[in-house]
Amino acid sequence: MSEERFPISVTVNGEPHRLDVPARLSLADLLREGLRLTGTHLGCEHGACGACTVLVDGASARACLMLAVQADGRSITTVEGLERAGRLHPLQQALADHHGLQCGFCTPGVLMTLVELLDASPSPSEAEIRMALAGHHCRCTGYQGMVEAALSLSGGAGTDR
Amino acid sequence: MKPAAFRYHAPRSLPEALAVLERHPEARPLAGGQSLMPQLNARQVTAPHLLDLNRLDGLDGIEEAEGCIRIGAMARQAALLRSPLLRRHLPILVEAAALVGHIATRNRGTLGGSLCQLDPWAELPLVAALLDAELELAAPSGTRRLAFRHFAQGAGRNALWPGELLTQARFPIPAPGARQAFVEIADRPNDPAEAAAAVSLRLGAGGEVVSAALAVCGPFPVARRLPEGETMLLGWRPGPDPRPLVSAMPLPDVADDDRAAMVRVALRRALERAMA
Numbered sequence: 001m002s003e004e005r006f007p008i009s010v011t012v013n014g015e016p017h018r019l020d021v022p023a024r025l026s027l028a029d030l031l032r033e034g035l036r037l038t039g040t041h042l043g044c045e046h047g048a049c050g051a052c053t054v055l056v057d058g059a060s061a062r063a064c065l066m067l068a069v070q071a072d073g074r075s076i077t078t079v080e081g082l083e084r085a086g087r088l089h090p091l092q093q094a095l096a097d098h099h100g101l102q103c104g105f106c107t108p109g110v111l112m113t114l115v116e117l118l119d120a121s122p123s124p125s126e127a128e129i130r131m132a133l134a135g136h137h138c139r140c141t142g143y144q145g146m147v148e149a150a151l152s153l154s155g156g157a158g159t160d161r
Numbered sequence: 162m163k164p165a166a167f168r169y170h171a172p173r174s175l176p177e178a179l180a181v182l183e184r185h186p187e188a189r190p191l192a193g194g195q196s197l198m199p200q201l202n203a204r205q206v207t208a209p210h211l212l213d214l215n216r217l218d219g220l221d222g223i224e225e226a227e228g229c230i231r232i233g234a235m236a237r238q239a240a241l242l243r244s245p246l247l248r249r250h251l252p253i254l255v256e257a258a259a260l261v262g263h264i265a266t267r268n269r270g271t272l273g274g275s276l277c278q279l280d281p282w283a284e285l286p287l288v289a290a291l292l293d294a295e296l297e298l299a300a301p302s303g304t305r306r307l308a309f310r311h312f313a314q315g316a317g318r319n320a321l322w323p324g325e326l327l328t329q330a331r332f333p334i335p336a337p338g339a340r341q342a343f344v345e346i347a348d349r350p351n352d353p354a355e356a357a358a359a360v361s362l363r364l365g366a367g368g369e370v371v372s373a374a375l376a377v378c379g380p381f382p383v384a385r386r387l388p389e390g391e392t393m394l395l396g397w398r399p400g401p402d403p404r405p406l407v408s409a410m411p412l413p414d415v416a417d418d419d420r421a422a423m424v425r426v427a428l429r430r431a432l433e434r435a436m437a
């Protein structure tokens with residue numbers, strides 16, 4: 001059976017794409033399989049684990065709970081879009097410096113949430129950082145390092161280095 | 162691809178959306194998708210037709226009208242948190258919205274989706290029950306208004322007729338001096354509530370309660386008011402320990418177990434917070 005496809009225009013990490021997608025294709029599968037951007041990880045595929053979190057027009061969303069067709073006209077940022085000119089995003093560097101990752105599976109989603117948090121309020125408190133991270137499951141129990149990494153970039157706070 | 166195949170409709174206007182529903186009454190409306198998409202992914206729900214409401218214009222407003230705050234069904238939960246109007250007039254709804262899911266799910270999840278989904282542990286239906294929000298339901302033949310208490314029929318069961326869409330909810334702005342509070346008991350703040358309680362009280366000149374609304378959720382099919390408890394509160398004066406009063410309140414349709422005990426703790430804390 002040939003499935004109906006829908007034309008979409010979507011910008012991913014600054015690059016425009018015109019694609020035809022089946023309606024039931026998730027944004028996560030489009031990114032991973034269609035565009036080979038495998039930095040966005042899929043864990044639970046029902047919105048609980050947070051690994052697939054990406055930014056849609058700057059606001060975080062679970063890519064497993066969004067259809068690719070819903071990304072039409074939107075600008076998507078994935079973990080691959082954080083690096084600038086070969087240099088890690090300050091949050092990526094901070095996570096490395098503070099041992100904020102071990103296996104790295106949850107890290108791409110964690111990064112997108114923390115990028116959104118720091119964009120919205122440059123000086124989040126530890127409580128706000130922990131509340132934001134509550135939407136992510138890290139089974140290496142690396143939360144403390146993530147909190148310290150985010151605090152190190154929170155204006156005025158976290159000078160534990 | 163995880164969901165079973167469906168026909169996809171993404172209309173731009175409400176009349177177009179209603180026309181799709183008229184042609185395909187079995188179509189499932191898709192609002193924020195934070196509950197329906199997981200169900201579709203797991204094939205717990207299959208929908209031959211999916212009616213995506215995310216392209217509709219003008220269904221996400223938050224405005225003051227006729228002593229109410231009128232909120233479009235597609236208003237994102239994150240927008241409730243950011244609304245200065247809600248912070249000023251309905252802080253209890255903001256308090257409740259902050260406990261819904263996580264940042265990423267609130268960015269997509271909507272008020273209307275939550276009110277139609279009617280999960281037993283959901284925060285926004287609890288506030289709608291407390292304030293008996295008035296809902297506007299649109300159909301090709303016209304719109305009707307329905308009180309939330311008639312709309313919420315059970316876990317996941319709403320009173321929408323085939324072909325109808327929830328378009329907005331009106332929450333009454335509390336009278337000046339009203340004391341409202343929302344308390345939830347959960348493993349973590351953003352986990353589904355084990356139990357939650359919301360209260361709205363008005364005090365008379367002598368400091369006694371002259372009107373009371375109590376709503377609870379958790380071990381019930383759907384958020385519900387406690388009319389007997391509300392009557393018991395009349396004439397009560399803040400100050401004395403509310404525990405004996407709360408312990409004596411009947412909790413209909415629930416086993417007298419630890420979940421019921423949590424409901425009473427949430428109620429007591431909500432009363433204390435409203436009176437603080």
